[in-house]
Amino acid sequence: MNLRTIRLAIALSALASLPLAAQLPSTPPGAAGFDPHRLEVLHRTMRGLVDEGKQAGIVWLIARDGKIVDFEAAGWRDLEHKLPMQKDTICRVYSMSKLVTSVATLVLLEEGKVLLDDPVGDHLPELKAMKVMTGGTAETPQLVDTRRPVTIKHLLTHTSGLIYDFDGTDALHQLYQRADLWSGTSLKDFTAKVARLPLRHQPGEDWSYGINCDILGALVERASGQPFEAFLRDRIFGPLGMKDTSFDVPAGKRARLARTYRHDPAGKLVEAEPMLGTWPEAGRGLASGGAGLFSTAGDYARFAQMLLNGGELEGRRILGRKTVEFMTANHLTALPRPRHAYNPAMGFGLGVEVRMEQGQATCLGSVGQFGWYGAATTYCQIDPQERIVAIALAQHFPFNQHKLFERFANGCFQALTDQGAATAVEPAGGRTAASTPKPTGRAARP
The missing domain is CATH 3.40.710.10 (DD-peptidase/beta-lactamase superfamily)
Structure with a gap:
């Protein structure tokens, strides 16, 4: 076995002993x-x-x-x-994934690029004029204006009124299901779909599990200038x-x-x-x-x-x-x-x-x-x-x-x-x- 072969064997052995990721x-x-x-x-x-x-x-x-x-x-x-x-x-x-996205949002907060009480519409203008569903059907929903804007803190705490599409069958869930939120490949498209959907309740007035961190991902993208x-x-x-x-x-x-x-x-x-x-x-x-x-x-x-x-x-x-x-x-x-x-x-x-x-x-x-x-x-x-x-x-x-x-x-x-x-x-x-x-x-x- 020549010196080159020995060196190659040592290198391969060292490589094989490395962990797949830091631990x-x-x-x-x-x-x-x-x-x-x-x-x-x-x-x-x-x-x-x-x-x-x-x-x-x-x-x-x-x-x-x-x-x-x-x-x-x-x-x-x-x-x-x-x-x-x-x-x-x-x-x-x-x-x-939500913990990671929340940390990313707080990184931007520390850097002064966002504040917790920022209206989300200041960073994602398409979400400036969200409505709250108070009744009706998926075909004819009854909507009212929000009494306050949805803020970044509302998204982080799941108090915005946004919901998920998979955990219910009522009229509001039907609207979310029809929006086909998950079919696209860009957060810009996702946010555009959300802009047409109503909230379950007034921002800050209840806790509703939903797509809040998906919107935060879009906000991080927009505020940081990075994908x-x-x-x-x-x-x-x-x-x-x-x-x-x-x-x-x-x-x-x-x-x-x-x-x-x-x-x-x-x-x-x-x-x-x-x-x-x-x-x-x-x-x-x-x-x-x-x-x-x-x-x-x-x-x-x-x-x-x-x-x-x-x-x-x-x-x-x-x-x-x-x-x-x-x-x-x-x-x-x-x-x-x-x-x-x-x-x-x-x-x-x-x-x-x-x-x-x-x-x-x-x-x-x-x-x-x-x-x-x-x-x-x-x-x-x-x-x-x-x-x-x-x-x-x-x-x-x-x-x-x-x-x-x-x-x-x-x-x-x-x-x-x-x-x-x-x-x-x-x-x-x-x-x-x-x-x-x-x-x-x-x-x-x-």
Whole structure:
């Protein structure tokens, strides 16, 4: 073997040993306050969902103080071809995209390009004259003027009155369905369609889950002067080393993409067509700020750790500490019921739910933890009190069937054995949000 061949072999060996993407460092569970034997309870629970035919596959990751303490995968990313779910499997994270879009919006806020009380129409003129639907039918809707303009804060908090098209059959939903929102490929076209649709309620007067972050994506594009996907790449994904996160999946990575499944009438898992046009091929779908991203557990954990650290990871600052504190406060305090519609224990901040109390919660966790979920049963919770990032990615419709989220949360938190919250330490990636004073202006209990 000549010297050139030896050098080539060494180079190829080094290349093969490189991770597919940057990853948080790891530590033994016991060193981070987790009981390894109790973590096995979580493992059995997750694998049981697969073995019982309830989920095709699941990948999950738990980090504490910036270090991974549990990272496992079970089941299949492709049942038909018996391809296993793996740690680097690429998944559709759907509405976990909203956290990323909200951070992008707050980057522009920090730079003085937008303000929370800016009318959205100042940045997207086509949305200046929105109406509210008060009755009627899809053919003859009864509309009234808004009493105040829709603002950027209304979009971040889901209080604008915009809705989704897939979660109802009433006259307003029929109008949204007829608009064919997801068929285009540009955010400009998407916004033009939305401009012709009414709101469910007056801006700022109720909480309604909807296409708010898709409009924010268009706003980021317009205010920054960059295509939305380029802004995310340059300002978030690149700095954080999120090499597998994008609105499409390159051909060379597509073998790692998980298929999405549902149960047929007989209870068998069968492939489900993606929602909202989330196709992996470049140019086929929309850069949907509300639901369009593909990612991995490792990539998304880096993004979540950045938020837990107060806006910074490994020396790369995305947001200021006070911005993250403000983002993760409850911003529904002006509503008669300062909680979001899906969980009476949870308020809502700027793009994230926030756990406000324990008494109405249905699974283990901490007051102050924040995060969100995705339609294909994907989960992210960030706990400043315990300094934990918890990610679970299935690819299954309908959302959270078989209560995967509650089972995962209970399995994660029951494995903690230290006193945790009283002794926050500096993590590998920077300061935790828990190591800084939390804001005191959160909502009182109703």
